[in-house]
Amino acid sequence: MSQLRRTEHHIGGAARPPQGGEYFTSTNPATGEDLYEAARGTAADVDLAVRAARDAFEDPRWRDLSQTKRGHLLRRLGELIGENAEELARMETQDNGKLLREMRGQLAVLPEYYHYYAGLADKIQGDTIPTSDRRVLNYTRREPLGVVGAITPWNSPLTLTTSKLAPALCAGNTVVVKPSEYTSATVLRLAELVDEAGFPPGALNVVTGFGAEAGQALVDHRGLAKISFTGSTRTGALIAASAASRFIGTTLELGGKSPNIVFDDADVANAAMGVVAGIFAAAGQTCIAGSRVFAHRSVYDELLQRVADRARSIVIGDPLLAETELGPLAFADQRDKVAGYVDLGVSEGATVLTGGRATDGGLGGYFFEPTVLTDVDNSMRVVREEIFGPVAAIMPFDTEDEVVALANDTEFGLAAGVWTSNLSRAHRLADRLEAGTIWVNTYRAMSPMSPRQGFKNSGVGVEHGVESIKEYTRLKSVWINTSEDPVADPFIMRS
Numbered sequence: 452m453s454q455l456r457r458t459e460h461h462i463g464g465a466a467r468p469p470q471g472g473e474y475f476t477s478t479n480p481a482t483g484e485d486l487y488e489a490a491r492g493t494a495a496d497v498d499l500a501v502r503a504a505r506d507a508f509e510d511p512r513w514r515d516l517s518q519t520k521r522g523h524l525l526r527r528l529g530e531l532i533g534e535n536a537e538e539l540a541r542m543e544t545q546d547n548g549k550l551l552r553e554m555r556g557q558l559a560v561l562p563e564y565y566h567y568y569a570g571l572a573d574k575i576q577g578d579t580i581p582t583s584d585r586r587v588l589n590y591t592r593r594e595p596l597g598v599v600g601a602i603t604p605w606n607s608p609l610t611l612t613t614s615k616l617a618p619a620l621c622a623g624n625t626v627v628v629k630p631s632e633y634t635s636a637t638v639l640r641l642a643e644l645v646d647e648a649g650f651p652p653g654a655l656n657v658v659t660g661f662g663a664e665a666g667q668a669l670v671d672h673r674g675l676a677k678i679s680f681t682g683s684t685r686t687g688a689l690i691a692a693s694a695a696s697r698f699i700g701t702t703l704e705l706g707g708k709s710p711n712i713v714f715d716d717a718d719v720a721n722a723a724m725g726v727v728a729g730i731f732a733a734a735g736q737t738c739i740a741g742s743r744v745f746a747h748r749s750v751y752d753e754l755l756q757r758v759a760d761r762a763r764s765i766v767i768g769d770p771l772l773a774e775t776e777l778g779p780l781a782f783a784d785q786r787d788k789v790a791g792y793v794d795l796g797v798s799e800g801a802t803v804l805t806g807g808r809a810t811d812g813g814l815g816g817y818f819f820e821p822t823v824l825t826d827v828d829n830s831m832r833v834v835r836e837e838i839f840g841p842v843a844a845i846m847p848f849d850t851e852d853e854v855v856a857l858a859n860d861t862e863f864g865l866a867a868g869v870w871t872s873n874l875s876r877a878h879r880l881a882d883r884l885e886a887g888t889i890w891v892n893t894y895r896a897m898s899p900m901s902p903r904q905g906f907k908n909s910g911v912g913v914e915h916g917v918e919s920i921k922e923y924t925r926l927k928s929v930w931i932n933t934s935e936d937p938v939a940d941p942f943i944m945r946s
Contacts, residue, residue, distance in 0.1 A: 456487045458635060460496055460659060461642040463503035464652025470495040475661070477635060480548035480779040481770055481816040489635045492660030494668035497627070500656040501674040504598040504625040507653030513625070522572035525621060528648040529565030532558070535644065539609060539637055541771070546634045547605050548779040548816070549733060550770045557610055564613050564899040568621040575622060575920055577927075586934035593924040595623030596700075597676035600669045602662075602690075604682050605631035605781045606736040606839075608638050614914045615679040615702070616641075616655065617899075622923040624676070627656045629666050633782050635659040662686070675699060677923065681738075683837075684862075684908045691911070702912030702922045704738065705905055706837040707865030709886065710858035711741030711894065714851075715749045717870035721892065722750075723757035726843065729868060729894040731765060731821045734777055735841035736785075738909075739866040741894055743834060744845040745854050751847040755825065758845065759805045762821040767812050779816040780840060786817040789840030793822060796833030801844070802826040829857050837863070851876065859885045864906025868894045 457474060459466040469490040479486045490496070507513055532539065536558035544551045577591035601615040608630055619626050630638040638657055645655040658665050670678060670693050677700045680690050684705040694701045711729050713722040729741025746754040770778030780786045790809045797803060806822030819840055827834050827844045834844045848854040858867060867886040871877055877891045887904040890896060897903075902916030913919050932938075939945070 458489045461657040462500045483815040489659040492658040492665030497668040500627045503653035508625040512651045518573040522569040525565045525569035529562035531644045533562040543637045547781045567899040568617040588931045599624045599626045600675045600678045601628045602680045605633040608634040618919040619923045703910040705910040707738045708863045709866040710743045711868040713746040714871040715747040716872045722870035725894045730843040748847040779818045792838045799831045862908040865909035
């Protein structure tokens, strides 16, 4: 008999064992040791969760709740997350290997997302439309969609679930989440906090399991009104096709291969730290990673030296320790994928300036050294494809037009960084770069108030900000004849 702690699905406000009776093991990536067993979801579990969400959506306790009171519940949820921040931070660090100090920082900010949407809840409104007939009143209203299916990844489970959950609840929907099989624990704990905050049972349901089983069942369920997904571009395309066949909406935040551009007039020391933050923070496991670095030829050598020196000095180890600067990759296959890409880059002609090797971090886990590749160009697979690890490819450029063309020569368009002291150039690049988020003299800045959207194969739809509410509502146009005169015969034409 296994002695591991077991987690169950969270459906209808209660822990529910898997209907198939099976569980799977989640591993601590820092040590390679088994951490807990999670319920292995099937189509039957997903159906139960969607039905619970639908019941909650139609429950008068939720359906008839005022928008202001929905905001009160969101605010209380944010407060509960803040009160349980240390527990959640430690859970997530053990589950996916992120640094504890990074997770503490994320948890310090996370309540602000719920507080933002709490304030937005009673600002969701329609318009009065002028008509040619003054006797006819036309107005619009925004209504919730119904049950939202959310599929979230392993790299930032709480943050990326919140990006979907907060606006969906704000708009009056109910939600079923299928978290990554690698990181189920904190999303399950979040569901308990949703119930504790006072949301009706079934407002948030969590079914754990594998993508091909629980995830596919959720995507295909006829009871969904929308699917929101964060993950790979390939999976996003399959989800979009399934949703389109049923004419339901999608919000898809997908892959990236973001350029980080350093001009000759930049503060090179600042830019180097921005490059390091852009690719080595979170061990490169972020869709917005600045993995393609372009440095003006006149500062290329200096930038390269600074980035490589810092990469060599990064402290790899236990993510729970304060002195650790780089934790593990989230699971063994991801470590092997990163190693395979570095080998591929070398076979294409790249030089490994520093790093390039897998390590167990002295703990038996899934670590990979911070890696800098040189002698690369924009045609190589290692430069064009998303690696999702701590690997930077650094290339020189000569002119502004050249680097804009190189930066835009990608199937992705999630984010871009620009380092310059020239204000005119900053605005020109913000206009010319094909990406949904442009950072100038910073990288990875984010706020619940600021919308973000992927261009090209980086996704569709908007997350964060006021604009995200449109993703979780439908627009209804209402026409009312205010006249009490008899309705004219439509076949008698009047001049």
